[in-house]
Amino acid sequence: MENEVVVDIxxxxxLVTARAEARALATRLGFSRTDAxxxxxxxxxxxxxIVVHVGRGQIVMHLVREERRHGFVAIATDDGPGIRxxxxxxxxxxASRGGLGLGLPGARRLMDExxxxxxxxxxxxxxxxxxxxxxxxxxxxxxxxxxxAR
Amino acid sequence: MNREENEGTGxxxxxxxxxxxxxxxxxxxxxxxxxxLREEWVRRITEAKLLGVMTPEEIFSEVTAVYDNYVDALxxxxxxxxxxxxxxxxxxxxxxxxxTDEVLSIVLLLRDVLAxxxxxxxxxxxxxxxxxxxxxxxxxxxxxxxxxxxxxxxxERVIREQQESIRELSTPVLQVRERLLILPIIGAxxxxxxxxxxxxxxxxxxxxxxxxxxxxxxxxxxxxxDVANHLVQTVEAARLMGAGAIITGLSSKIAQTLVDLxxxxxxxxxVGDLQGGLEEAERLxxxxxxxxxxxxxxxxx
Amino acid sequence: MSVAILSQGxxxxxSIQSDLSDPEIxxxxxxxxxxxxxxxxxxxxxxxxxxxxxxxxxxxxxQSLAExxxxxxxxxxxxxxxxxxxxxxxxxxxxxxxxxxxxDLDEAREVLGRLKGGVNGE
Numbered sequence: 391m392e393n394e395v396v397v398d399i400x401x402x403x404x405l406v407t408a409r410a411e412a413r414a415l416a417t418r419l420g421f422s423r424t425d426a427x428x429x430x431x432x433x434x435x436x437x438x439x440i441v442v443h444v445g446r447g448q449i450v451m452h453l454v455r456e457e458r459r460h461g462f463v464a465i466a467t468d469d470g471p472g473i474r475x476x477x478x479x480x481x482x483x484x485a486s487r488g489g490l491g492l493g494l495p496g497a498r499r500l501m502d503e504x505x506x507x508x509x510x511x512x513x514x515x516x517x518x519x520x521x522x523x524x525x526x527x528x529x530x531x532x533x534x535x536x537x538x539a540r
Numbered sequence: 541m542n543r544e545e546n547e548g549t550g551x552x553x554x555x556x557x558x559x560x561x562x563x564x565x566x567x568x569x570x571x572x573x574x575x576x577l578r579e580e581w582v583r584r585i586t587e588a589k590l591l592g593v594m595t596p597e598e599i600f601s602e603v604t605a606v607y608d609n610y611v612d613a614l615x616x617x618x619x620x621x622x623x624x625x626x627x628x629x630x631x632x633x634x635x636x637x638x639x640t641d642e643v644l645s646i647v648l649l650l651r652d653v654l655a656x657x658x659x660x661x662x663x664x665x666x667x668x669x670x671x672x673x674x675x676x677x678x679x680x681x682x683x684x685x686x687x688x689x690x691x692x693x694x695x696e697r698v699i700r701e702q703q704e705s706i707r708e709l710s711t712p713v714l715q716v717r718e719r720l721l722i723l724p725i726i727g728a729x730x731x732x733x734x735x736x737x738x739x740x741x742x743x744x745x746x747x748x749x750x751x752x753x754x755x756x757x758x759x760x761x762x763x764x765x766d767v768a769n770h771l772v773q774t775v776e777a778a779r780l781m782g783a784g785a786i787i788t789g790l791s792s793k794i795a796q797t798l799v800d801l802x803x804x805x806x807x808x809x810x811v812g813d814l815q816g817g818l819e820e821a822e823r824l825x826x827x828x829x830x831x832x833x834x835x836x837x838x839x840x841x
Numbered sequence: 842m843s844v845a846i847l848s849q850g851x852x853x854x855x856s857i858q859s860d861l862s863d864p865e866i867x868x869x870x871x872x873x874x875x876x877x878x879x880x881x882x883x884x885x886x887x888x889x890x891x892x893x894x895x896x897x898x899x900x901x902x903x904q905s906l907a908e909x910x911x912x913x914x915x916x917x918x919x920x921x922x923x924x925x926x927x928x929x930x931x932x933x934x935x936x937x938x939x940x941x942x943x944x945d946l947d948e949a950r951e952v953l954g955r956l957k958g959g960v961n962g963e
Contacts, residue, residue, distance in 0.1 A: 402862040409860060409894045420697070422704055424739055427894060427925040428932075434896040438863070493897050496933040527696065742924030749944055777927035782920070782943035782952075828955060 393419070394452035399440045399466075408437040408449055416462050419453050421522050428500045429462050429520050435497040436466040436516050444470030444513060454519065458529065461502075461519045468513035559675045566672060567615040569661065570654060578607050581653045590646055593636045602629065610650060614679050619686040626690035634691075634698055643691045647684045654680070712737070713744035719751040720821050721783075722814075726759035734770040741774060745783045751828065752821040753778055756814045758789030768801050775808055784824065785809065788817030844869045848880060852953065853915070854946070856888035866902045874909040882915045884953035886946060890921025897933045907940055916956050917941060918949040 395415050397408045412433035416426035433449060440447035447468030454461040494516075498504040503519040524532065570577065582603055585591055591599050605625065613622045630643075658676060662669040714722045723741050741753060755774070757763075763771070775785040787810045790798075798805060811817040843858040844865075855873050877885060887903065889895060907917040918941045922930070930937065943949040 402864050406860045406862050409896075413893055420700065424925040424928055428929050430894045431896050431929040431932075434894055434898075438896075438898060496897050499932040500929060525700075738928060739924060742927055746924055746944065749948070751948075773928075773931040776931045776937070777924075780919075780922045780927040780930060780937065780940075780942050781924065782948055828951075 394450065397437075397449045397451075398446075399437050399449060399468075400446045402441060405434055405437045405441065409434045412451055412464065415451050419460065419462060420528070421462060421520075425462075425520060425522060429464070432497040432500040432518060432520075433464050435493040435500075436464065436518070438493055439516070440466055440468045444468040446470075447513065455532070457532070459521045459523045461521045463517065463519045466514075466516040470513045559671060562672055563615070563675045563679075566658065566676060567611055569658070570611045570614070573657060574607065574611075577653055577657055578603055580657075581607070581650050584649045584653065585646055588645065588649065590642050590649075591638065593638060594633075605629075606647075607650070610683060613683050613686075614676070617679070619683060622683060623686055623690055626687045627694055630691045630694035634695055640688070640691060640695065644684070644688050647687050651680045651684060713741055713753075715744075715748050715750075716754075716818065719749065719825055720818075721745065721748060721750045721753045722756060722818075723753060724756045724759065724814075729760060729763060729767045731766050731770070734767050734774075738770065738774045738777065742777055742781060745778060745781050750783050752784050752786065752824050754786045754788055754814065754817045754821050756788045756817065757794065758791075758814060760789075760794065763794055763797060765801050768798050768803055772803055772808070786811055786817045786821055788812070788814045844872075846873060846876060848876075848882075851881075851883040852886060852950070853877060853880065853882045853884070854886045854888070856891070858891050860892060860894065861899075863898055866899060870902050870906045870909075874906060874913060877910050877915045878913045882910075883957065885910050885915050885917040886949045886953070887917065887919050888921045888946065889919060889926075890923065890945075892921075892926065895922065895926050895930055897935065900930060900933060900935055900937065904935070904937070904940055916953060918943050918952050920945055920949045 393415075395411050397404065397411050399405075399408065409430045413426045413430040416429045417423075421429065433451070437449055440449075445468075447466060447470075450465045450467075452463055454463050494506070497516075497518060501518040501520045503517075505517045507515040507517070509515070582599060585599065585603070594602070606629075609622045609625050613619050633643075655673070655676065658672055659669065662672050712723060712725075714724070716722055721741070721744055723737065723744075725737065729737075741755075744750065745753065755771075757771075771787070775787070778785045785808075787808055790810050790812075795805065795810075809820075811820050843861070844855060845858060846853060846855045848854075853873065853876055855869070857869070861869065873885065873887075876882065885906075887906070889899075889903075892899070903917075903919055907919075910917045920943050922942060941952060943952050
């Protein structure tokens with residue numbers, strides 16, 4: 391089953407794709423309608439962050455399994471160099487998209503876990519996760535799956 | 541742009557080199573005899589009174605697709621295409637009331653029809669028949685598991701969706717009269733319950749076209765910072781859907797907690813008790829329609 | 842682009858029919874506010890019910906749309922924000938209170954009517 395999706399972010403229209411893919415994947419992975427919307431909204435923010443600051447990057451979205459819960463993980467990486475250029479890009483500003491500071495903090499609030507890793511020479515990596523607790527039926531299936539794997 | 545990762549459940553196909561040729565021969569035979577084997581399959585489906593909810597034309601077209609996908613899966617050893625088709629088929633037939641046992645029975649019937657066909661051809665050579673069946677059976681079993689699992693997973697997804705809808709409908713939100721809802725909150729509130737209540741409230745606003753909601757927290761002893769923030773967000777979210785919220789029953793203890801947590805109580809419309817809150821809500825609703833009438837009158841004038 | 846703008850008396854009714862990219866949203870905003878001026882509209886209703894996701898950029902664009910429309914003499918009402926979208930929206934540090942909202946088109950017309958009534962009554 392398709393549990394991982396990769397979206398290349400190189401243009402504004404890729405945000406539309408990223409939103410749709412995030413929502414579809416979250417739904418496929420069993421997240422509620424509300425959760426799927428929250429996740430897609432957060433993905434939209436980090437995707438915009440890539441386009442606006444660096445211009446090209448990638449978002450990898452996949453499932454992470456734990457005993458009692460499943461997580462939707464989105465990892466945004468950009469191709470650009472690290473913190474120095476990001477600062478200067480912020481200093482120049484981007485007239486049509488003023489108030490850039492709102493997006494990432496919003497994404498952080500939408501997700502359960504949120505980490506930014508600003509590499510100096512590599513690009514920036516944003517990793518965020520939203521969890522959902524498994525219901526009884528799912529817990530049973532997970533247990534059976536683990537047992538048969540042994 | 542998109543990569544797929546296969547989750548791969550079930551046993552791997554065993555394909556010893558010598559049986560590759562056999563498999564090709566087997567697949568070729570199944571393709572050549574496609575028409576008659578399909579007909580045989582449909583005959584047995586009808587005989588077993590399966591797929592009663594589908595018309596003969598529908599059965600025929602699905603049967604054709606399944607047969608071809610089945611033989612492809614036998615040949616390639618890959619069940620991905622079959623999986624995708626099975627999910628798609630499940631999505632279509634589950635709402636029509638097709639059951640899991642029906643789906644499994646049908647696949648079993650196909651498996652049987654094909655096995656008998658192989659038997660008929662190769663029965664004079666027992667050793668060869670053995671090898672043919674050794675090639676066929678693991679693959680056929682894997683296919684059946686794939687189809688069955690896809691169907692069950694799709695069914696679970698549908699059930700989960702239905703449960704969500706039921707949860708939204710079976711709500712503690714009460715409609716007092718047109719446009720007015722009450723959400724009485726009783727007992728301890730944790731983050732999860734608060735989230736659930738928010739979803740139920742917003743769903744009720746949408747379903748009832750409510751303009752005012754009275755959130756009564758008389759029955760809540762204490763709240764923590766998360767729940768407090770949640771309450772504020774709920775009020776804002778309700779407004780985004782066109783409904784104003786009135787908070788009632790705020791004990792001085794909770795009010796103090798909210799103030800200490802930096803919640804701007806001035807932003808929230810609060811009234812001492814539920815009764816007062818309902819009266820205030822009525823006033824709001826009446827004054828709204830009053831102004832609407834006035835503006836209508838002025839437009840006519 | 843998947844946006845439809847209709848004229849209904851003194852009101853403009855705009856409905857966004859599918860997800861838009863950032864530049865498309867700005868074009869929509871500019872087109873709509875330009876029409877407000879050109880047609881001297883008194884009210885604008887923006888239907889976002891087709892949007893599965895409303896993020897900070899869309900929210901801010903709706904805000905600026907309402908501000909510009911007001912400068913040109915029209916009040917704006919946003920309709921069709923779904924429950925799950927509303928929950929997501931309130932996570933941003935945006936003050937959305939100036940933005941008028943309603944559940945659907947009928948409600949929106951009522952809201953605009955009330956606003957007009959208030960002005961006339963004075």
